[in-house]
Amino acid sequence: MFTSRPIGSVSSPYKNGSEIPKGLGAKHDADGVLKILPEFEPGLTDIEGFSHLFVLWEFDRSQGFELLGTPPSDNRQHGVFATRSPYRPNPIALTVVELLRREGTDLQVRGVDMLDGTAILDIKPYLSNVPYEKLRRGWLAEAEARQR
């Protein structure tokens, strides 16, 4: 096992959780900056060729975990591993962002849903999609259908 360390932090327009769009139909199109620590700058080499990135970050404002919970997008309980709840055994979050441009150690991105100052754990290139015709979205698709 390992102890996490930040490779940088997020500059985000969201200062507290209530400001982050949540629930069915929520859009994540806010711009922000992934501010990478100078010691890791060589690790960004050639990143500007990718349109989208996976950002792994830490739910550093959440304490503990809940194996069952009711997400903002439904009124029914689901297992934590079937949701994006911040109360997870390992407090790791995953967001796909669009890379707008790189300025040194600053990655200007679109699609942030993190709080300002959140610790970044890792960045990976987004390489491929799941074929649309094979994608099923479980309880989320059902919750959307019920809302219509």
Place this chain on the structure above:
Amino acid sequence: MFTSRPIGSVSSPYKNGSEIPKGLGAKHDADGVLKILPEFEPGLTDIEGFSHLFVLWEFDRSQGFELLGTPPSDNRQHGVFATRSPYRPNPIALTVVELLRREGTDLQVRGVDMLDGTAILDIKPYLSNVPYEKLRRGWLAEAEARQR
């Protein structure tokens, strides 16, 4: 910061790294099992409705990190955050798998690229794709074009 803890382990046909398909055109269609620890079983509630899952797992056979490295799919160096190298500041890996079926705490999946016994850190539902027309794949697309 947090210390990672396993929520389960991977049962995989790959017993050592040289058996895992790598490089351009490598296909990951091996079947395996995500064996979740019994104490986390409630966290799997409703997961069977999703066709695909993100699996976060630990590079537990890799030591240290390298900010620049030459991936198996190219003969040129790239930054670690523009590759899927196992030598990362936080040794967290990400794989998208297809969920074939659930049997209690065993998730039968397709698309494993982990070694047998690898520690699983988290599972999240795969909810959406990046629009194909917006996806650019940087040095990887260039390496593929040079090979043709």
